[in-house]
Amino acid sequence: MSAPAPTAARPPRTLLLVTGPSYGGLRTAAGVLRRLGAAVPQPERAVDDREPSRPSEPRWVVDFHDRLIGHARTMATDAQPRAWLRTGVVGRRSDLREELAGWLERAFAHADSDVVVVTDAQLPWYHFLWQSAAVDVGATPTVVLPVRHPATVVGRRHAAESSRGGAQHLLASWVNVVTGLEHRTRDVRRVLVDHDALVRTPALALRQLAETTGRSELVDPDALRRLTPFLSRIDLAATPWSDLVVSEELRSLASVAWDQLDRMTGAEGEGAAPRRRLDEVRAEYAAYYAGEEALVSASITNAAWQGRIERRRRIKRLAELAEERKAAQQAQNS
Template identity: 35%
Template structure:
């Protein structure tokens, strides 16, 4: 049996303009589910993909190259995937502004349009580099569009703790969620060359994926979604599992500090409004600007009074590094560990006296006896 022609080829014989759907949001918020749906409806995930694992047995629907390059840049910037520092955005922003990085991403995107005119790029690290990807997509002649997944923060935190064995605690994970979502909202606001953005509730996607995805397709003018085939729809029905929502914690379960609890709750309430028709307004943007300012204030206050903890952690790390170095070279003498320039400044007579005391006098050849 021959493969059915793509629906967009049948409905749009004159061709489909290039477009890249960037699926953003915190990890464990349903980004893999949305990317999986649109890919099964015909949009193209650049290959090779990240393979499934126990945390996501149905697959991640994310390109391996994208994950690798993001890991490389985050390591360079000293930024964690779930970083709660407001200042972390400045560190990744420096990479986003680099011309070689923009060229690198544009050159990676270009050949994938030969496979399909509408691509989907998803990775939990994506929000850190959205500005770079926007520029790179436009340079290839494609229109960037954005979909941000919304899942209750307590469920995101609980899922990360369950599947990633995160040891940083609920407060850190909740703060990193606030930091990530507030920045993602700001980074996806309409800009020249964009094709729009949507916010998708994870619950809506699981409850009625057809209605939710159809609305997304029309809002972002994604021809692949608008003109999908019935066999593709059946495939998504087999893919969607209502039991995907395996963590159902509430914010009260996290026992967060009071101000962080209130800020997290307010951020979630306002984000939900963006998912409603007509909710993405200038007034809403102003509210998010205020929430970002409130988060920066909260973080700076917490940072200011926790310097002793940070300093203690630094000393602990230094002590561990020294212990590991000594364990790796157990036979190395104490004298050998003294830097060369320091040893050279010690008078020869003193060095000879130390060697005699240690039983390490040099022989006629200059070696230790």
């Protein structure tokens, strides 16, 4: 699909991709952006009445990502480092890129703004696909990555959704998603935004995004004042580490990753030192996961072996019972 050229009648298009772990501030950031004039493609995902605001998640996007699970065999909370390889292969499929570009073209055509915002918990895995499709329709993509403390992210998700692996699995997936996403979006236009700062002082938090995208309306005083009713409903209560049952090693990795991401949202911005440390955390996490996987694999193998023995015992016992019944029947007949 050839990209339509901007004209005087139609200004350049901007696609804001709000991405990161679920419960990490995606809806807060997307909600802020839509109230500053960015358009959310309709219809949106069904709204939970318990939520204080509309989710800002296009229904088509949620369904599209759900369908990609079958291709990539992954999920939003995937803790496997190799999940990035599987989703990377899917993200380079030309048929999916063409399908997504077609939807984006329709989304921009029907939007009442030349700035469109998209978010979904599965988006981190397919950022390359979205980047490519955006270029196909003449839109400049910008990654918006909200940064929120991992204990709070995991605590809120664990309280809202059941997880087979509990807080340990959710924290592992947080480390996997944020370090992998940060590494894979370094060469694209992006802004890391401190979630709590966005709620407390939106003008300061949005300044870098406005400068990066060239969208001065993101810091327009009148528009910022309209955010107050929305932001006043955001709960900033933090979850302490003591509330989570997680291993010390995993907690340490998450804490280091958080420290570096927090630095990158500050005045010094992104630099070589935090990126280098995040690369180290990513490598350390891969080694940690491999070790845990080996232990689990051994347990699964042992359980399977014990299961086979138990099945043989049951089969043998059933055969013995059948023989006993047969002998009793023969004795009765005689």
